[in-house]
Amino acid sequence: MTDIYPTLAQCAVVATALKLLLFPAYKSTDFEVHRNWLAVTHSLPVKQWYYEATSEWTLDYPPFFAYFEWLLSWPAALADPAMVKIENLGYDSWATVYFQRGSVIVTEILLVFALHQYLKSSPLSHRHASHATVLSILLSPGFLIIDHIHFQYNGFLYGILILSIVLARKQSTMLYSGILFALLLCFKHIYLYLAPAYFAYLLRAFCLDTKSIFRPRYRNTMRLGASIIGVTCVAFGPFFYWKQLGQLKSRLFPFSRGLCHAYWAPNIWAIYSFVDRVLIGVAPRIGLAVNDDALHSVTRGLVGDTHFAVLPEITKEYCFGLTLAFQLITLFKLWFQPDWETFVGAITLCGYASFLFGWHVHEKAILLLLIPFSMLALKDRRHLGAFRPLAVASYLSLFPLLYTAAEFPIKTAYCICWLILFLYVFDRLAPAAVRPRVFLLDRFSFLYITISIPLIVYCSLLHGLLFGDSYEFLPLMFTSTYCALGVVGSWLGFMVVYFTPK
Incomplete structure (x- = not known):
């Protein structure tokens, strides 16, 4: 294996050296x-x-x-x-910068450990492909941009998620998978989006007899239930005792925020917002009413209610209903086919549904679906047609997070190198599918990636030359809408492969 790729440890050392050089970068x-x-x-x-x-x-x-x-x-x-x-x-003294950025690197050791365990648990017949997968996750531009420049602590949290997914491979370690996921939820509640897949899988594969859903495994159920309740009590027990759960709820779930984040995350509502902006110009000609109060709300979503000028308003209940509906469709297959690959696919599709239809989704949440999808990208060549546009859309959608000139060559060069290297490696290593590749998906993927080049050139160079400081939201709108089309297209492609029998 190491005669083809550098080892995980070697890549971790090189990546750490690069991250140390980025300490003075934008924060x-x-x-x-x-x-x-x-x-x-x-x-x-x-x-x-x-x-x-x-x-x-x-x-x-x-x-x-x-x-x-x-x-x-x-x-x-x-x-x-x-x-x-x-x-x-x-x-932001230099000591503060060094400490905080250094703490992200140190805690990311857990991600390296989780990827090592994933590699160890992979079948020998897929070891080369699995090695490419772990390197693609470790060197992900998402972690570099979000954690090590923009600044967050996603690395060790996704380490917990990956370790939990790895432990779900075997019946003997499923209990620990559930415990780790409960622990993860008590670190960051955004992972609740993935909880339906865990609930369905652990209930069907661990708490019920695999041959009959009418034969519960009482011992497994008691162990899992007691463990999850124990983790929850340790986390929230003191605040329950002090009668502060209402205060925690108001902090953890600030539903007063609007439908869209300040910069539209590339989801269904970004496309919806784009169509609304387009309809403003044509609405009077076709007899549609325009809400004048919404005309000056360009981003519509930093705080407060979201308002559209032409299209109907979207409520929190509507978002919740759509998210839940598409997640339940995914869980239907998992319930009747509770194997590990279907479980990872269900996690990915639960991430897709929450990202595409959720309320006030941040663009950084794209990692919720990209990371688990990476574990499946090499399992079936048909996945590649959906994975490529998702990878391009995911990393391009993060570009506006780093808007200063100094970071432009870093983010662009790093993302292009990653995409060329790993999408090429994925294509070479992916085993031939039992069924032929989906022609439409491959053509969509090629066309979509091609369009990204002029889009980057326009948003980063031409727009400023043409308009100066005017229409500054146009590049964000174009980027978000383009990336949203890629995420929606990849979701539809993944759904086709997920529900198509092998």
Whole structure:
């Protein structure tokens, strides 16, 4: 294996060296968010963490992540005591930068360990393909852009998710898979989007007899239920005792935010918003009414209600209903075919449904479907027709997160190298499908990727030359809509392969 690829450890070392060089790079408001959380958890007793509001970036992750920030705050206080003072809003000394960026790299060791376990658990016949898969995840432009430049802690969280998926391969370790996923939910609640797949799989494959759904495995059910309740009690027990669960709910689920994030995530609602913008110009000619109050709300979604100028309004209930409906369709196959590959496919499709139809979806949530899909991309050549446009759309949709000129060559060169290298490797390593490749998907994939080149040139260079500072939202709108078409197309392609018998 190592005669074809560098080892996982070698790639981790090289990737770490690159990340160290990026310490002085652009950092978003998320950098201040996490610095503030270090200060809150270090300076205040636990019962005040979810009430503190000196900064606008209040603590809004579940308790285990708050405990994680508390643990980090002690070495942070040694590195720079001013870093953990609540009143030091926007504090970014070099010691703070080094510590926070270094902490992301150190905690990412868990991702490396999880990928190593995934490689060990892979069948020998697929070991080369699995090795390419783990390297593609480790070197993902998503982690580089979101965690190591923009700034977040996704690496170790996805490490927990991957380890949980690996443990779900065998009946003997399914219990630990469920425990790890419960632990993950108590770190970051966005993974609730994937919970239906876990619930259906663990119930069908672990709690019920594989040959008959009418024969429960009482011992397995009790062990799993007790373990999950135990994890939940450890995380939320103190806040239940202090009668703060209502406050936690208001912080974790701020439904007052609009349908779309400030920069439209590339989903169904981005296309819906784009169509609404287009209809503004033609509505009077075809007899459609225009809501004048919505005309000046270009991004429509940073905070407050979302309003459309021509199309009907979308409610939270509508988003929830669509998400749940498409997830239930996915779970139907998993229930009657509870094997590991179907489980990973169900996780991926649950991620697709929540990303495409969810309320106030962030563009960074694209990793929820991209990471599990990467585990299947080499299982069947038919997957590649859906994976390619998703990979291109995913990483291109993250470009607006890094809008400064200094980061443009870094993000562009890195993403292009990753796409060329791993999409080429995937194509060479993927076994021939039992059924022929889907002609339409392959042609859509090729055409879609080709269009990305002029789009990048226009958004990064030509728009400024043509319009200067005017129409500054156009590049964001074009990027988001283009990427949304890619995600929707890949979702439809994946659904075809998922529900087509082998």
